[in-house]
Amino acid sequence: MEAELRGTPTSIPVSNPNLLQTPRDSLSGALRGRLGSLDGACIEKLLLHCASALESNDVTLAQQVMWVLNNVASPHGDPNQRLTSWFLRALIARASSLCPTAMPFAATGLARARPMTVTELAGYVDLTPWHRFGFSASNGAILKAVQDRPKVHVLDFGITHCMQWPTLIDELAKRPEGPPSLRITVPSSRPPVPPSLNISIEEVGLRLANFAKFRDIPFEFHVIKANSANSGDGMDAALRFRQELASGQLDPSSLGLRDDETLVLNCQSWLRYLPEESGGIARDPSSRDGFLEFIRGLGPRIVTVTDEDSDLDSPSLTSRIMACFNYLWIPFDALETLLPKDSPQKAEYEADVGQKIENIIGFEGGRRIERSESGVRFVQRMKRARFQSIPFDEETVKEVKLLLDEHASGWGMKKEEDMLVLTWKGHSSVFTTAWVPDGFDE
Structure with missing residues (x-):
């Protein structure tokens, strides 16, 4: 198991080992030799x-296990x-929703995610290569795809507030043939994350x-507005996001496409927040496969997709917890x-991850929006949707490696047939x- 392989401390003291003694043979057997x-x-x-107990509505066993976890957990450990x-x-x-009076303890001392300034967001993105890895690789592929093109239009679906684009603007300004006009x-x-x-x-x-003006690049920026009629007060944020996305924002007529522009589709940590197909006859453009069908129909010159490489979409709580923990x-x-x-910065970064954990474990149905899938599964999805992968060239791979050299030595990269990891x-x-869509004609 990955949990046994990690380079973290070998043991965690438990303040009261007797708490491990539960009346359930399965639990005591799992912990035998580890008291x-x-x-x-x-x-x-x-x-x-604990997940198994909650799935079977066994609040008593769940409470016993959580008492043990309560003695292990520490926000400062x-x-x-x-x-x-x-x-x-x-x-x-999750347990409190089953039996509100049976949870006499709570995890405390955890920071909560808060809105950042632009400077703080830049520091957040620069801290690890988690986001910059995808920025660098995608920008390299985009630069190659729009080489010699005088006009470029980027449709940007991402969660990091356009933090990818200053670097692309800077690189476009250096083009030997001169910069293009750029529209984003x-x-x-956006997802409520x-x-x-x-x-x-x-x-x-x-x-x-x-x-862009400072770099002498003609530039336009366009925000596609949602239909406010679908954004009722009190509506769950996840549901509101999906309804707003489907309401006019995924309509070719709202995108202002121009025949003389080279179209680029960029998806950074976006597709995992779209649900699977609802089962209706007509595909919902805000569903995962429906979205891919939609963007394919736009005839983009290139589609770049970056996301987290883990399967966190299982209907089973136990499976999700195992995948999430590992x-x-x-x-x-x-x-x-x-x-x-x-470090306050560490606490805030971990709070973002913590919100993800809470959504994966605490919610079901439409409120559970953290549904990432592995790169291998995603590649299969794209090929089913009639897309062909474009290999990253050696110059892009070199740039990504240089980026990783700026970070801790634990970070690395794998080059696989259809993706970089x-x-x-x-x-x-x-x-x-x-x-690129199958049969794309330049």
Whole structure:
């Protein structure tokens, strides 16, 4: 198991080992020989027992396991302890919905995600290559695709508030043949997930325009507005996002496409927030496959997609917890090498990951929007949707490697047939890909 392989502390003291003595043979058997200390593999077993109890509505057993986890978790401890704090918080929330009076403890001391300034967001993005990896690889593929093209239109679907584009603007300004005119279009709606920004997307566009002007690039920025009729007060944020996205923002007539422009589609950490097909006769453009069908119909010169390389969409709570625990230790472990334990920046970064854990574990149905799939599964999805992969050229791969050299030595890269994969201590974390529709005619 990955939890046994990680480079984190070998054990976590438990303040009261007797709490491990439950009347359930399965739990005591799982913990036999581990009394007095809990490593990552044992914590994982506890989480799975708790998930199994919750799935069978056994609140008593779930409460017993959470008492143990409560003595392990610490928001100021080592990576395993901090990660456990967020899992415990999510499990408490889920269990409280089954039996509100049966949870006499709570995970405390955890930071909450808050809106950032532009400067803080830049620092957030620069801290690890989690986002910059995809930025760098995608920009390299885009630069190659629009070489010698005088007019470029980027449709940007992403969660990092256009932080990718200053670097692309800078590179376009250096083109030997001269820079193109650049137009960027973004939807006004975005998934209700961190990082959030304390200024509007329109203000982001103004700042990009100023930067493009400084680099002598003709620039336009367009925000596609949602139909406010579908954005009722009190509507769940996840549902509102999907309805707003489908309401006019995925309509070719709203995109202002121009025949003389080279169209680029960019999706950074976006597709995992779109639901699977609802089962209706007509495909919903805000569903995952419906969205791919929609963008294919636009005839883009290139489609770039970056996302987290993990399957977190199982209908089974136990499967999701196992996948989540064996994946989201990566940012906690990576941050341990970068920032001191009492760093506010570390706490806020981990709070973003914690919100993801809470959604994966605490919600079902339409409210559970964290549904990432592995790169391998995504590649299969794109090929079913009649896209062909575009290999990243050696210059792009070189640039990505130089980027990783700026970060801790644990970060690495795998070059696979249809994608590049960011790794931490050999474990896959983020994949990035580039595509063109089958039969695309330049």
